[in-house]
Amino acid sequence: MDLYEHQGKELLRQYGIETLEGIVATTPDEARDAAEKLGGTVAVKAQVLTGGRGKAGGIKVVKSPDEARDAAEQILGMDIRGHTVRRVLVEAGAAIASEMYLSITVDRTAKKPLILFSTEGGVDIEEVAEKSPESIVRLHVDPLVGLLPYQARELRFSASLSGDVAKGVGKVLGNLYEAFTGADASLVEINPLVATEDGRVLALDAKVTVDNSSLYRHKEIADLHDVEAADPQEQRAQEAGLQYVKLDGDVGILGNGAGLVMSTLDVVAQAGGTPANFLDVGGGADAEKISAALDIVTSNPEVKSVLFNIFGGITRGDEVARGLMTAIERSKIELPIVVRLDGTNAEEGRRILAENTPPNVHTEETMLEAAKRAVELGRG
Structure with a gap:
């Protein structure tokens, strides 16, 4: 969940970081x-x-x-x-003497919080990384130990900071790490972090992203969610208890299991297509939930075809097929739908679909074949 600048600054102030x-x-x-x-x-x-x-x-x-x-x-x-x-x-306003960049995010490869600091603030960090990568200080923090004093000193030394600015940056860094962990954030970013002519160091901007899975622990943050600004498809999915992320492509994707859906995104890209979304209906989804998922995916006007990738594990393939048929009948979707069904009773499920579904529904045995078919049908 992203916070607006003014909300992010209110959070930073609660952790002792000065703002205007x-x-x-x-x-x-x-x-x-x-x-x-x-x-x-x-x-x-x-x-x-x-x-x-x-x-x-x-x-x-x-x-x-x-x-x-x-x-x-x-x-x-x-x-x-x-x-x-x-x-x-x-x-x-403020009399600004210098602008810096400071952020803490999650390095998923290292499985640790990553601190990024640069004396070149006020511009995108990607631009700084491209033009002067040597100006960026990177520090990993052991999450079991936390930010240690020597790491703050290392950052100030590496960035050649001194005097009041060095002290101010060190204090902000400590407070920002407390905000990062205290709010269960996946990103806290201050760009620019400024030093004023009178020696203060304060946050001129604030970007905060809080892990959605932790919001049950932070009701005061969850209450800040702006329903009006939310993407309509993502809002509907949240209300229906579905995991949905909107993307920029035109192949709508549904699957049962986050790992399977992620693999489906990759296979669609391999087949030359561009995924329009990530949507996990979860294990054991009934016809009502599948129908809601199809409605959400196809309400995106950019979607030209739909790929439904199902692996029957606990839920048998024939049960999935019957639920999917009911969902398609309810949804009355005219877009081409490609179904890849595998796992328990998969052959029976494919037979049920082949004999009972409308002509816009197609079945395939493998992920790659299904992805290629969905991309091809989407191009008309």
Whole structure:
């Protein structure tokens, strides 16, 4: 679950990380009042769950309340990478001496938290990695031990920091690691982390992603979920108890088991197609759940064909076939559907499908054959 900037900053403040004063506004007049209250130069910043706001014109620095109102009027309603701006953060200005980058994420290969720090902040870390990789400091943290003082010193030394800035960065790093572990986050990022002319080190931005599986432990964070901003397919899947992630392709994918679905994504790519989604219906899914899954996948207008990959383990193939037939009848889907059914009673299941399903449903015995068929049918 991603947090908006103003929500992320509130979380960071709870862990002792200093930010600039800011006020959320949903109308141009509210933005004007916020700027008047803050006084001086302010930044009007679009609140969306994506990056690239600055390049898209979603951040404007203004010098008066009236200019803040005009800026908010331009930003509200703007589309930034498919996200509509419905609120802005009006934030006080600061005399910035330098900009840095600091983040903590999960390195799944090393199975440890990974700290990334650079003295080149304010731009995408990917851009920094490409142009000057030597400026990025990388540190792994043993999750069983936690962040140790020598690691903070190593980071400051590697980045050639000194004086008040070094002390400030060290303090922020310690607090950020506490936020990362305390909120069960998969990413906490401050870009830029700035040093001001009066010696303060504070977060000028905040990007926080919390592991969805931990939200039952963090009701206060779960309550921040913005239903209106959520992808409609992902929201429907969550309500139906389905694991769904929207992707950019045109081959809709359903399967029973996360590992099987991940393999299906790879096989579709191998067959020359592009997956439109990840959707795991789980083991023992009944006709009602399969019908809901099909509706969710096909409600994406980009989907041109559907690949249903089922392995009958505890659930027998003939039972899956009957449930799938019922689901297809309920859904009345006209798109081509390719079914790969294997495992227990798979032959019986394929026979049932071949004899009883409408002409837009096709069966295949192997994953690769099914993927090739789905890609081919999707291209018309």
